[in-house]
Amino acid sequence: MDSVLAWLIITVIKILVILGIVLGIGAYLTLVERKVAAHIQRRPGPMVVGWHGLLQPLADGLKLLTKEDLFPRYGNRFLYNLALVLALVPATLVFAVVPFGPEFETFGIKVKPILTDVNVGLLLVFAFGSMAVFAIALAGWASNSKYALIGSMRKAGIVVSYEVVITFAVMGPIILAGTLSTYEIVQKQIEQKLWYIWLQPIAFVVYMFAVLAEMGRVPFDIQEAEAELVTGFTVEYGGMKFGLFPLVEWYVEGLSLSAIAVVLFLGGWSPINIPFLGFIDPLFFLGPLSPFVWFALKVTLLFLFILWLHWTLPRYRIDQITSTAWKVMLPLTFVNLVLTAVIAPLIWR
Amino acid sequence: MVKKVFEKPLSWLERILFLDFIRGLSITIRHAFRRTITTHYPYEKLTPPKRFRGFFGHKVVNGKEPQPAFDEWVERFKIKVEPGRSRCVVCMLCKRACPVPQLFEIEGEKLPDGRRRVSVFNMNMMLCTFCGFCVDACPVDCLFQSDIHETASYTRKDAVLNLELLERIGRDWQARREDEPDRIWIDDAQRQKLWYENDLKLPEVRR
Amino acid sequence: MEYMALLIFFGVLMAVALLFVFINNLLGPKTPEAMEDYPYECGVPLYDRSAQATFHQGYYLLGLLLLLFDIEAAFLFPWTVVYRYLGVFGFIEMFLFIFILTYGLLYAWRKGALDWQFEEEYF
Amino acid sequence: MIQWLVFFLFSGIAVLSALGVVFLPNPIYVILALLSVLVSVAGLFFIAGAELVGAIQLLIYAVAVTVFYVFVLTAVPWEKAIKKDPFYRVEGLISFPLVLALYVEMVLVFLIGVSVSPKGQFRELITKFGNTEVVGAILFSKYFLAFELVSLVLLIGMIGAVIIGRKEAQTYEDHSS
Numbered sequence: 001m002d003s004v005l006a007w008l009i010i011t012v013i014k015i016l017v018i019l020g021i022v023l024g025i026g027a028y029l030t031l032v033e034r035k036v037a038a039h040i041q042r043r044p045g046p047m048v049v050g051w052h053g054l055l056q057p058l059a060d061g062l063k064l065l066t067k068e069d070l071f072p073r074y075g076n077r078f079l080y081n082l083a084l085v086l087a088l089v090p091a092t093l094v095f096a097v098v099p100f101g102p103e104f105e106t107f108g109i110k111v112k113p114i115l116t117d118v119n120v121g122l123l124l125v126f127a128f129g130s131m132a133v134f135a136i137a138l139a140g141w142a143s144n145s146k147y148a149l150i151g152s153m154r155k156a157g158i159v160v161s162y163e164v165v166i167t168f169a170v171m172g173p174i175i176l177a178g179t180l181s182t183y184e185i186v187q188k189q190i191e192q193k194l195w196y197i198w199l200q201p202i203a204f205v206v207y208m209f210a211v212l213a214e215m216g217r218v219p220f221d222i223q224e225a226e227a228e229l230v231t232g233f234t235v236e237y238g239g240m241k242f243g244l245f246p247l248v249e250w251y252v253e254g255l256s257l258s259a260i261a262v263v264l265f266l267g268g269w270s271p272i273n274i275p276f277l278g279f280i281d282p283l284f285f286l287g288p289l290s291p292f293v294w295f296a297l298k299v300t301l302l303f304l305f306i307l308w309l310h311w312t313l314p315r316y317r318i319d320q321i322t323s324t325a326w327k328v329m330l331p332l333t334f335v336n337l338v339l340t341a342v343i344a345p346l347i348w349r
Numbered sequence: 350m351v352k353k354v355f356e357k358p359l360s361w362l363e364r365i366l367f368l369d370f371i372r373g374l375s376i377t378i379r380h381a382f383r384r385t386i387t388t389h390y391p392y393e394k395l396t397p398p399k400r401f402r403g404f405f406g407h408k409v410v411n412g413k414e415p416q417p418a419f420d421e422w423v424e425r426f427k428i429k430v431e432p433g434r435s436r437c438v439v440c441m442l443c444k445r446a447c448p449v450p451q452l453f454e455i456e457g458e459k460l461p462d463g464r465r466r467v468s469v470f471n472m473n474m475m476l477c478t479f480c481g482f483c484v485d486a487c488p489v490d491c492l493f494q495s496d497i498h499e500t501a502s503y504t505r506k507d508a509v510l511n512l513e514l515l516e517r518i519g520r521d522w523q524a525r526r527e528d529e530p531d532r533i534w535i536d537d538a539q540r541q542k543l544w545y546e547n548d549l550k551l552p553e554v555r556r
Numbered sequence: 557m558e559y560m561a562l563l564i565f566f567g568v569l570m571a572v573a574l575l576f577v578f579i580n581n582l583l584g585p586k587t588p589e590a591m592e593d594y595p596y597e598c599g600v601p602l603y604d605r606s607a608q609a610t611f612h613q614g615y616y617l618l619g620l621l622l623l624l625f626d627i628e629a630a631f632l633f634p635w636t637v638v639y640r641y642l643g644v645f646g647f648i649e650m651f652l653f654i655f656i657l658t659y660g661l662l663y664a665w666r667k668g669a670l671d672w673q674f675e676e677e678y679f
Numbered sequence: 680m681i682q683w684l685v686f687f688l689f690s691g692i693a694v695l696s697a698l699g700v701v702f703l704p705n706p707i708y709v710i711l712a713l714l715s716v717l718v719s720v721a722g723l724f725f726i727a728g729a730e731l732v733g734a735i736q737l738l739i740y741a742v743a744v745t746v747f748y749v750f751v752l753t754a755v756p757w758e759k760a761i762k763k764d765p766f767y768r769v770e771g772l773i774s775f776p777l778v779l780a781l782y783v784e785m786v787l788v789f790l791i792g793v794s795v796s797p798k799g800q801f802r803e804l805i806t807k808f809g810n811t812e813v814v815g816a817i818l819f820s821k822y823f824l825a826f827e828l829v830s831l832v833l834l835i836g837m838i839g840a841v842i843i844g845r846k847e848a849q850t851y852e853d854h855s856s
Contacts (some may be wrong), residue, residue: 011561017570023572039381049390067579073593074605079707085573092569097560115565116558119809123633123734130742134714137749141707144606145595151743160622161649163742167629174636180811182622205367235596312377313370322618326670330661331623337632341639341647348640559725563685619747621842624833626743629736631829634815640817649823656830660837666843 006109014115018095026251027057033250033307040311060243067239068166072143077234079142084241086249087135094256097121098181101269101292113292114183121182122174125260126167129214129248133159134254136223136233139245143236148161151232155223155251158213166210168333172196172203172340173264176327176347182260186268192347195273197265202336206329211257211306213321216249220311222318258302262295266302269295397496402481404497405472405510406518407435407466410491413527429464435516436491437467443483443492450478453483466530470512475505495522621664628657686726693719710748717741730810 029197031046038045046053071077099114118124133156140152174180177188189195197204208303213220224232234245267273269291271281283290316324365370388395397403422438423430426525439457444450456469484492495518502508510518595602632650639646664670692715699712717740724733804813818826 009566014561015565018565019568019572036381039385040377042383043387044385044389065579065583066585067580068587068592070586070593072580072595073487074595079711081577082711084577085570088573088576089566089569091564093562096565116561116856118558118562118730118736119811120730123731123738127734127737127742130738130746133746134749135744137752138707138711142754143595145597153750156746157618159742160618160746160750164622164625164629167626167738168632171629171632177607178637178640180633180637226725230596231670239584240576241580244576290655304612308374308377308381312373322505323670326621326661327665331658334658337654338651341650344639560681560685563722606692616750617840619750623743623747623836624837624840626739628830628833630739631818631826632737633735634731634811634818637811638815638819639818646819649819652827653830656834657828657837660834661839664841 010109010111011115014113017113017180018115022092022095022252022256025026026255028288029255029303030060031057032304033310035233036307040308061118063212064240064243070238072145072236075144079138080236082118082228083135083139083142084244086138087132087245088252090131090135091248091252091256092300093128094125094253094260095123097182098256098259098264099186099268100168100295103289104248112183117181117183120180122180122260125182125256126163126170129253129257130159130163132214132249135245135248139237140233143233145178145228145236147235148233151223151229151235155216155233157318157322158216158220161322162210162329165329165333166214168330168337169203169206169210170264171333172200172336175337175340175344176200178348182263186263186270189267189268190279193273193278194275195265195270195349196268198273198275199347200336200340202332203340204261206333206336207261207265209324209329211261212309213325214257215254215306217306218255219221219313219316220321221310221315222223222321254306257300258299259295261302263300263313266298301337314323329331397498398498399526401496401498402479402494404474404495404500404518405515406485406493406495406522407437407470407512407515408493408519408523409433409437409516410419415490416418422489426462427461429466430460431466433520435467435470435519436489437470438489438491439465439467440488442486442488446482446486448478448480449476450483467512470515472515474500474508474510493519495519496526516550535544618670621670624660625657628653682726685721687723689719689726693723706752710745713748714741714745718743731814742776747826 034056034187035045035053044058049055049059071080096115097118098113099117099159101219103110103112105111137152140148140150151292168189173185176192176196176199179185179186179188223266224234230236234242237245271279271283271290271294273279281290281294283293287295374499410430412432413554414436415479419436422428422440426438426440428438437455439455441455444453444455446541447453452475454469454471454473455467457465458468459465460504481494487493499517631653635642635650637647639650642649696712696715696719700709700716703709717736721736721741723728724730724736808816852854
């Protein structure tokens with residue numbers, strides 16, 4: 001009974017930490033995005049609220065909270081609200097299988113900094129990650145606007161194409177690691193002294209493309225397409241409801257899928273890697289905190305890279321996106337799978 | 350003659366290694382770490398060019414009227430000329446030229462000495478498209494467009510310019526800018542600094 | 557036990573999501589106006605009350621293909637995990653599997669099923 | 680104890696949503712109810728310890744199949760779809776014995792399967808190696824022929840899908856021209 005209680009307390013603490021990450025850091029990423037976008041366009045970005053706009057997300061949040069709750073006239077109120085729930089819940093559930101660092105011991109209890117280390121973690125990631133499509137489809141359907149409907153159908157088209165690609169792209173690292181658990185995959189990379197990106201550059205590129213598509217980031221942001229669809233499926237939402245969709249789609253999903261990319265390809269919480277030789281840790285002075293810092297650093301860099309892409313590239317057309325997925329990405333992942341199967345025995349020695 | 354410019358198709362190496370992506374990314378990252386070039390609008394304001402077509406104003410009588418025309422029109426309509434007041438001769442040509450004539454509300458009054466003067470000149474800016482036809486039509490160079498571009502107001506009533514306000518805008522403008530040479534930007538030097546100090550060049554088309 | 561944590565997390569997230577749904581109703585002002593809830597249509601009146609119209613799907617067929625390839629992926633995931641213990645036999649098995657399905661992909665490609673199912677004029 | 684509680688929760692949701700799939704008039708509610716059924720059945724799998732099946736249930740049924748139905752949604756003529764009167768009464772009557780036969784078959788297979796299934800032989804293996812590994816080991820050694828045949832079945836399915844899908848597109852072109 002005592003162990004159950006301890007487990008419950010630890011679980012609740014982990015859940016609170018994840019919620020803090022999702023809602024706190026997620027909100028502050030709006031500021032990061034605006035600053036990055038501004039500097040790429042040689043503007044200073046938000047500068048007024050707080051020092052260099054540091055309090056801007058709070059101001060935005062307050063503004064969104066005190067908006068009137070509007071509902072489009074001929075829409076479907078139940079589905080309109082259900083879309084919000086469906087957007088937030090699966091996207092955040094992905095964080096349950098993201099390992100933030102190695103197992104550590106405090107007060108005599110061993111704690112894994114991962115909510116649930118399940119055997120099929122990766123499959124859950126992609127299942128939950130793709131479920132965002134229902135939120136968008138429902139939001140588009142329930143708000144009874146043609147812009148929203150077109151946007152949501154485009155998102156469904158993208159998910160159809162990239163769902164296959166992403167599942168095949170991650171098979172390479174899984175072969176090398178021989179497990180589907182996210183925690184174990186990182187451990188295997190540390191044991192084999194190898195980040196899998198060195199052997200899986202194709203899979204990494206394909207995975208990043210698929211991440212951009214699932215997040216709805218440029219160059220695949222056609223479900224929003226400010227210029228033609230007036231931000232697509234969110235056009236009839238207002239207040240915090242409007243704020244939640246970009247929060248979930250761009251920031252929460254972006255963070256979780258970047259974290260999974262770090263876990264699969266960049267060695268999770270391990271420091272800088274020299275293939276087959278070992279790891280160099282310039283942050284050794286942080287002691288036991290260093291793995292967590294490494295993990296956060298890698299996720300941040302990857303996320304900044306996605307932002308950088310967003311503010312550089314133009315947008316593709318929907319048929320170009322789907323045909324890229326099926327005609328370029330999918331054959332590439334097949335080739336990558338066979339190649340990995342050939343070289344994998346060398347890694348297992 | 351039309352010069353046709355075609356983009357060179359990507360080579361296989363460029364396709365595989367995403368070289369065009371990398372080229373674009375390198376441009377954006379270089380710009381990201383340079384100095385910002387924008388003015389922070391509510392705190393820093395650029396002066397618009399003299400020919401800027403903003404809010405309307407009435408030039409006042411100050412001895413710089415377009416001479417043969419002004420005297421002719423004053424004689425024709427028997428206008429009382431008061432220095433420091435509007436040059437308007439109540440000819441209604443601006444109202445005629447306007448595509449939305451009901452935005453003008455112009456009335457003249459007869460003074461005891463038999464001469465006349467403009468008494469009401471309201472312009473409802475809610476209807477105005479800033480096309481400038483009225484300015485072209487004005488025979489005495491009275492109605493003009495000033496450099497005021499912050500035209501927002503809190504109530505609809507504030508959007509109606511009356512004679513007093515028009516004269517005030519005109520007096521202000523004449524004091525500030527009437528003698529300026531007619532060029533596009535007042536602060537060309539500042540613009541040069543913004544653009545050329547940061548060696549911004551327009552890219553050439555690859556062919 | 558591991559999945560219980562997932563279930564608890566799910567419950568907490570449902571609560572958070574419901575909070576997000578109702579928070580605007582609680583905190584926001586209520587100033588009813590005649591046209592405030594009118595659907596967005598670029599400032600013109602709606603043509604039909606319902607926008608949930610039927611329109612032609614360009615990627616209908618891709619949905620079917622997704623289904624088939626996902627089933628394939630479902631078979632390959634156990635293989636990736638146990639490949640280490642299967643050796644050459646496992647490699648040949650997988651190679652045949654992928655080969656046959658690549659043929660399916662090529663067939664779909666040749667038949668134009670991977671293309672957008674529209675005429676050019678619809679762009 | 681708590682396992683049973685969660686089991687009854689999920690199975691209750693599954694049964695209720697299945698009833699919804701059958702009786703709800705609006706197609707989008709039907710799809711939502713179907714999603715709810717699939718997710719709660721995945722939850723049942725997770726409780727029973729069949730992690731791989733549960734995850735694949737989520738990946739294939741809850742995402743791929745249901746997204747496909749979302750596509751179908753936009754191809755439905757709405758004026759007809761929302762009407763409540765039954766369209767296919769005769770077909771329903773004809774198919775009823777078939778559905779009944781299917782259910783009887785399912786029950787039979789279930790009972791026979793329970794009687795001949797290995798009684799807990801794999802329990803230790805699963806706790807030792809994990810669900811996915813055991814499934815993979817059995818699938819790729821004992822049943823490898825079935826596995827290869829599956830690829831053929833999938834190929835046939837793909838070709839059928841392409842042929843049917845293309846035909847529809849051609850008729851569409853015929854109409855438009």
